[in-house]
Amino acid sequence: xxxxxxxxxxxLAMLGKKTDTVLYPQVKTPVSDRFRGALKFNKERCVGxxxxxxxCPAQAITIEKVADKEFKAIVHMDKCIFCGxxxxxxxxxxxxxTNNFELACxxxxxxxxxx
Amino acid sequence: xxxxxxxIVIFPGFLFLGAISLVFEYIDRKLYARLQNRxxxxxxxxxxxxxxxxxxxxxxxxxxxxxxxxxVPMVALAATTAAFLYVPIWSSRSLMPFASDLIVVLxxxxxxxxxxxxxxxxxxxxxxxxxxxxALTQLFAYEVPxxxxxxxxxxxxxxxxxxxxxxxxHQHPIYLLLNIPAFCIxxxxxxxxxxxxxxxxxxxxxxxxxxxxxxxxxxxxxxxKMTLNSEMVVVAALIAAIFIPVFVQSxxxxxxxxxxxxxxxxxxxxxxxxxxxxxxxxxxISFCWKVLAPISLAQILVDIIVRGIILK
Amino acid sequence: xxxxxxxxxxxxxxxxxxxxxxLLLEGERVAASQVCIGYNHRGMEKAAESRTYLQNVYLLERxxxxxxxxxxxxxxxxxxxxxxxxxxxRALYIRALIGELERIHSHMLWLGIAGHEIGFMxxxxxxxxxxxxxxxxxxxxxxNRINYGMNTLGGVRRDVTxxxxxxxxxxxxxxxxxxxxxxxxxxxxxxxxxxLSGVGKLSKADALRFDTTGPVLRASGVGRDxxxxxxxxxxxxxxxxxxxxxxxxxYGRTVVRVKELLxxxxxxxxxxxxxxxxxxxxxxxxxxxAGECISRYEAPRGEDIHYTRSNGTDKPxxxxxxxxxxxxxxxxxxxxxxxxLADVPIVIAAIDPCFSCTDRMVRVTDANSGQAQSMDWxxxxxxxxxxxxxxxxxxSRIPLR
Numbered sequence: 001x002x003x004x005x006x007x008x009x010x011x012l013a014m015l016g017k018k019t020d021t022v023l024y025p026q027v028k029t030p031v032s033d034r035f036r037g038a039l040k041f042n043k044e045r046c047v048g049x050x051x052x053x054x055x056c057p058a059q060a061i062t063i064e065k066v067a068d069k070e071f072k073a074i075v076h077m078d079k080c081i082f083c084g085x086x087x088x089x090x091x092x093x094x095x096x097x098t099n100n101f102e103l104a105c106x107x108x109x110x111x112x113x114x115x
Numbered sequence: 116x117x118x119x120x121x122x123i124v125i126f127p128g129f130l131f132l133g134a135i136s137l138v139f140e141y142i143d144r145k146l147y148a149r150l151q152n153r154x155x156x157x158x159x160x161x162x163x164x165x166x167x168x169x170x171x172x173x174x175x176x177x178x179x180x181x182x183x184x185x186x187v188p189m190v191a192l193a194a195t196t197a198a199f200l201y202v203p204i205w206s207s208r209s210l211m212p213f214a215s216d217l218i219v220v221l222x223x224x225x226x227x228x229x230x231x232x233x234x235x236x237x238x239x240x241x242x243x244x245x246x247x248x249x250a251l252t253q254l255f256a257y258e259v260p261x262x263x264x265x266x267x268x269x270x271x272x273x274x275x276x277x278x279x280x281x282x283x284x285h286q287h288p289i290y291l292l293l294n295i296p297a298f299c300i301x302x303x304x305x306x307x308x309x310x311x312x313x314x315x316x317x318x319x320x321x322x323x324x325x326x327x328x329x330x331x332x333x334x335x336x337x338x339x340k341m342t343l344n345s346e347m348v349v350v351a352a353l354i355a356a357i358f359i360p361v362f363v364q365s366x367x368x369x370x371x372x373x374x375x376x377x378x379x380x381x382x383x384x385x386x387x388x389x390x391x392x393x394x395x396x397x398x399x400i401s402f403c404w405k406v407l408a409p410i411s412l413a414q415i416l417v418d419i420i421v422r423g424i425i426l427k
Numbered sequence: 428x429x430x431x432x433x434x435x436x437x438x439x440x441x442x443x444x445x446x447x448x449x450l451l452l453e454g455e456r457v458a459a460s461q462v463c464i465g466y467n468h469r470g471m472e473k474a475a476e477s478r479t480y481l482q483n484v485y486l487l488e489r490x491x492x493x494x495x496x497x498x499x500x501x502x503x504x505x506x507x508x509x510x511x512x513x514x515x516x517r518a519l520y521i522r523a524l525i526g527e528l529e530r531i532h533s534h535m536l537w538l539g540i541a542g543h544e545i546g547f548m549x550x551x552x553x554x555x556x557x558x559x560x561x562x563x564x565x566x567x568x569x570x571n572r573i574n575y576g577m578n579t580l581g582g583v584r585r586d587v588t589x590x591x592x593x594x595x596x597x598x599x600x601x602x603x604x605x606x607x608x609x610x611x612x613x614x615x616x617x618x619x620x621x622x623l624s625g626v627g628k629l630s631k632a633d634a635l636r637f638d639t640t641g642p643v644l645r646a647s648g649v650g651r652d653x654x655x656x657x658x659x660x661x662x663x664x665x666x667x668x669x670x671x672x673x674x675x676x677x678y679g680r681t682v683v684r685v686k687e688l689l690x691x692x693x694x695x696x697x698x699x700x701x702x703x704x705x706x707x708x709x710x711x712x713x714x715x716x717a718g719e720c721i722s723r724y725e726a727p728r729g730e731d732i733h734y735t736r737s738n739g740t741d742k743p744x745x746x747x748x749x750x751x752x753x754x755x756x757x758x759x760x761x762x763x764x765x766x767x768l769a770d771v772p773i774v775i776a777a778i779d780p781c782f783s784c785t786d787r788m789v790r791v792t793d794a795n796s797g798q799a800q801s802m803d804w805x806x807x808x809x810x811x812x813x814x815x816x817x818x819x820x821x822x823s824r825i826p827l828r
Contacts, residue, residue, distance in 0.1 A: 004617045007549065008390040011150040019154045020556050032563075034570035034585060057482035083485040083576045088584065097570075151552040241433050245452075245768070312546050313618055321441040321544050321772045392618040393546025395769045396455055 036084040036097040041073040041115040045094040052086035052095060061086055061095075077103055077111040122200065122210060132199050136344035137161040139381050143347070146385040161344070165337050173333030178239035187237065188331070188338035191230035195345045198223035201277065202352045204373050205366040208278040215275035220353060221262060224308065227342050228254045231310075231317060234339070235327035246326025249396055250310070250317035256400040257307030257314065260407035263415055264300040268357050271418040277353075281360035291358065293421060297414045298358040300407050302383055305350045307403070309343060311384065313391035314399055351380040430458055433768070437466050441544060441772035444782045448759075448775070452768060460763040460771075462756060467786040473804070475746040480506050480715055481580055483743065487733075490748060491784040492573050493536060496522075496529045497726035498733070498748065498784075499578040504659060504722040505735040506580055506743075509715050517705040518582035519660045524595075524698045525569065525577050526724075527691045531602065532561045533727035534684045534691075537779050538609065541681060544772040545622040550613055557605045564598050567591060582708030592699045599692045606688045614682065623678035627762040627774035630675055637758035641729020641751050642687065643778050645671045646679035653725035664701065667694050677770075677777040713741045726751055728779045750784035 022029060031037070039061070048071045050063050060079035066072050073095070087095045105111065122128055140161040148155025175184050201216040201223075203209040209216065228250060235247020269275055271290060272283035284291055307314035318326030325331075328339055355376035362369055394402065431452050437445035445466035451459040471490060475483045488499040500522055507514055535558035542550025562572045569575035569585060577583050587595075613619055629639070634647035644651055652669040654662045670686040672679040719736040729751030738744040755778040762774050791810075792799045802810065812823040 002615045002617045002620050005387075005390045006616045007612050008386060010612065011386060011389050011549065014152050015149055017152060019149070019152055020559070021153045023154060032566040032570060034568070035566065036570045036576070055479075055481060057478060057485040081485060081489070081574075082571070083574075084570070084584075085481070085485065085576075151549050152556060153552060241431065245433070312548070315546060316769070319546060319769065321546065322769050324440055389549045390616075391547065392542070392550075392616065392622050393769075394618065395622065395767055397767070398621055 031099050031101065035099045035101070036082045036087075038077060038098050038100040038103055039073075039075050039080065039086070039113075039115075040096045040098050041075070042094050042096070043071060043073075043115075045092045046071045046073070047092055047094075049091070051089050051091070055085050055089045057081060057083060057085065073113075073115050075113045075115060077113055078108055123196075127199060127204055127210060129196050132196055132345050132348065133341060136341065136348045137165070139348050139351075139377060140344045142378065143381050143385050143388075146382060147389055150386065150389040165341065168332075168337035168340065169334055171333040173335055174330075176239060176330050179330060180237040180239075183233065183237040184330075185335060187230045187234045188335045188342065191227040191234075191342040192338050192345070194223045194226035194230070195342050195349055199345065199349050199352070202349060203277060203281065203356050203362075204352065205370045206362060212276060212278045217265070217269055217275050217277050217280070217357075220277070220349075221265065224346065224349065224353075225254070225258065227346055228308065230342075231327045231339075234331065235317075235329075238327075238330040240330050242323045242325070243327055243329040245323050246317045246329065249323075250327055252396060253307055253310075253314065253316055253399060256403035257304040257407075260300050260403055260411045261304035261308065263408070263411035264297040264304065265353075265357060267297045267411065267414045267418045268294045270415060271422050273422065277356055280357055281362065284360045285362065290421070291360075293417065294358060294414070296410055298354070300411050300414070301354050301358065302380070302387070303407060304403070305354065305380075306384060306387055307399070308350060309347050309384070312388045313394045315393055316396050316399060319393055347381065347384070348377060351377040351384070354380055435771060441775070443540075444780075446780075446782045448763070448771065450763070450768065450771065455768050457763050457766050457768060457771065460760045462759050464756060464782055465786055465788065467783045468788060469783065469786070472746050472748060472787065475743060477742065479713070479741045480711075480743060481713075483746065484578055484580065485576065487746070487748070488574055488576065488578070490750065491781050493533045493781065494529060494726040494728060494731070494751075494784075495574045496525050496577060497724050497731050498750075500526060500660075501722050501724040501726075501731050501733040502735065502746070502748075503578045503580060504724070505720040505733050506715060506737075507711065508720045508722065509718050509735065509737050510580075510711050511716070512581050512709050512711050514582055515706045515709055516661070516703045518707050518709075520698050520702050521583045521585075521587055521707070522578065523661050523665075524587065524695060525565070525575060525583075527694050527698070528561055528565055528568075528595075529575075530691050530727040531688055532558055532565065533779070534688050535561065537684055537727075537776075538613075538681070540776050540779075541623075541677075541773060542613075544776045545619065547616075547619060550619070554609070557602065560598050560602055560605075564595055567594065579708060581711040582706070584707070586707055587702065592702070595695065596699060599695050603689065603692045606685060606692075610682075610685045610689075614678075614685065620678065622770075622773065623681055624674065624676055626677045626766060626770045627777055628676050629758055629762050633758070633761060634675075637761060638754050639729070639758050639778075640754045641726070641779075642680050642683045643729065643755050643758065645669065646683045647675045648673040653723045653730050657723055659722070659724070661698075661701075665694055665697050667697075677773055680777045714739060715741070715743075728752060728781060729754060748784075748787070750781065752778065752781045752785040753787075756780065756782075756785060 048063060052061050053063055058079045058081045060076045062074045063071050084097055087097055141158055145155040175181055198220045201209050201220050231250045232247040235243040269280055272280045274280060310317055318328055331339060359376050361372060433450045433452050435450055436442050436447040447463040449461040450457050475486055478486055484499050484503060487502045488495045490498045535554050539551040539554035566572050569577045629647050631648045634644050634649060648671055650669040650671045655669050667690050670683050670690060672682045715737040717737055717739040721734045724731045731751055732749040734747040735743050736745040759775060763771055791802055815822050
């Protein structure tokens with residue numbers, strides 16, 4: 001059956017209910033355990049195979065040798081598409097995704113992370 | 116002279132109307148948000164919006180008629196403020212009541228709509244012109260039922276003065292029930308007058324960008340926004356004065372009553388805004404002429420008959 | 428009455444993406460219309476040729492934000508077919524599960540957009556609020572709200588645990604309740620009916636003539652659905668109906684989408700009941716044997732087609748994507764003609780357009796002579812290098828990948 005204002009009673013019922021939106025910066029909703037956020041690099045586990053560099057679809061990660069058996073990762077978080085393929089490809093679990101998604105910043109160069 | 120200036124600029128004129136319209140804009144937006152299960156704006160948001168717009172650069176298109184483009188928003192705001200002076204707020208009498216002030220208020224309330232048309236027309240932009248033409252088309256559709264519905268109670272009361280009407284219904288409150296259809300028509304047409312959903316056809320964002328206001332920015336847009344907000348308060352106050360004429364002795368209590376009455380009407384307007392989709396212009400016109408106009412005509416007939424037979 | 432030309436787009440509040448519609452208006456009526464697409468060319472097919480098959484999964488997933496899983500599944504199917512691997516059953520079930528969840532979130536999103544286009548913001552807010560339920564489920568399963576990254580060559584990357592299955596069942600129950608509410612209340616709201624019915628008429632014959640696909644075609648009474656007609660994966664094991672409607676207008680398209688939501692809930696329940704045990708992936712070699720393959724997939728917006736040609740290396744020789752919007756966009760001009768200006772946004776929105784997915788080419792037109800020419804990769808690069816040199820930048824020494 002069709003008539004004008006069919007939804008109005010349900011709207012009035014909404015007045016007493018808790019809102020579904022939150023004031024974001026003050027209130028944060030949780031992210032899932034599987035969420036793929038900013039990368040974390042465990043340098044003690046890296047063996048420098050550079051598989052992550054090769055599989056990355058966005059060329060966002062490079063591994064550099066610092067000293068003997070010691071490596072550092074240069075991650076361009078602005079290029080990263082957060083697919084998590086590097087984490088999955090790494091045989092030594094040297095890379096992992098954190099649940100940090102708040103990467104917005106006003107200076108693009110600060111997204112080039114050396115970790 | 117100084118007192119007149121005080122009336123016009125501060126109370127109940129420009130500043131008071133501006134302040135109260137911001138309050139009711141906040142209430143309207145907050146209610147609209149809560150009906151949609153959102154948090155809605157903070158209390159200072161309407162003021163912040165106006166301040167933001169006032170500080171922005173005003174861009175006037177090269178093609179537009181500069182003088183008219185800048186003058187039209189001021190005329191619209193001035194007309195709404197002028198209308199407010201004749202609407203009762205703290206007593207059953209307005210500030211400067213005279214014999215047929217209802218007609219004058221209605222006349223003043225038509226000016227903003229005409230200004231919207233002129234604003235769209237002088238913008239020389241396609242979308243603004245379509246919006247302007249739509250505003251004018253819509254004017255002819257809702258104005259007739261709105262006037263008839265507002266004049267029906269006046270006919271029953273036998274006077275064109277707002278204070279006379281309130282005084283009449285104060286004496287014969289039973290006749291208020293007779294005017295309920297007219298009250299509903301007034302609320303519906305008021306949505307058209309205020310260009311809100313379902314009658315926000317002249318500035319339908321998804322169809323014609325900003326409609327009439329497409330080319331407006333900065334201070335001039337702020338004036339238009341203030342016009343629309345104040346218009347909402349004035350229309351709500353007018354409807355409240357004519358259809359809910361409840362007044363007591365104390366001026367302060369009357370003022371609080373005024374706020375409550377306007378709040379009730381704004382609540383109904385917000386509920387309507389939330390529960391409908393936008394009409395198409397042809398549907399709007401046929402709805403106004405085929406549904407609202409006959410009902411308001413019948414209302415007038417009933418009022419005339421009652422006046423002629425019972426109140427003789 | 429004099430006619431005026433109104434350019435709707437490339438930038439317009441009703442359009443989520445840049446595309447342009449030139450409308451010849453006669454008062455409020457549209458006398459003639461012209462659809463111009465091509466503002467969104469991103470060179471993805473070319474980019475796919477310089478990436479490995481695995482990297483392309485993530486690249487092609489980003490063709491579309493809404494039907495990302497459709498594109499990646501469609502592409503992965505071609506590669507798996509070329510490599511000749513048998514994907515584990517459990518992986519196929521999970522793929523179908525994500526696909527159906529994606530259909531739910533896409534249709535919910537569309538419902539909200541439709542509300543926005545007809546000025547019914549409450550519908551927009553409510554539909555998107557309920558969409559959050561399915562978005563949360565997708566985030567729980569895959570880690571992301573969109574661009575799930577669930578597919579990989581030879582299977583899926585993440586498993587569905589029994590606890591997750593319970594949560595999905597619960598969420599589907601909630602969604603079903605909400606969807607039934609929509610079909611009762613929203614489709615019963617008079618103003619919505621007034622705005623949707625009789626708008627954007629597309630008869631059955633026209634729908635077939637313009638080669639439309641997806642809900643647009645099904646709302647014109649043609650029951651064509653890849654999931655049933657050319658099933659891949661596990662769809663033959665599932666029991667569902669292909670929804671059709673004979674309103675032939677925007678109202679019909681709304682009805683089809685709302686009913687498809689209900690079918691999707693049915694499918695998801697079946698998938699969760701039937702979910703077999705087994706491995707998630709099977710090894711796919713880096714180098715894919717030479718050959719070519721075409722794959723079809725029923726995306727939320729219609730039939731999605733991917734074509735892949737391999738040359739025996741680890742990078743594809745050619746990838747071609749036909750997004751559903753390309754098929755539907757031909758019918759837009761026909762649907763707009765004779766309608767009202769006010770109906771233009773909802774008619775365009777009713778095909779659920781995704782013009783970023785669609786655009787595959789840019790026509791280079793000389794601004795002075797107005798002559799159009801087609802350019803190959805090399806000449807386009809030479810042209811751009813010259814153009815930039817005139818601006819004082821030299822890019823010609825950057826090597827081509």
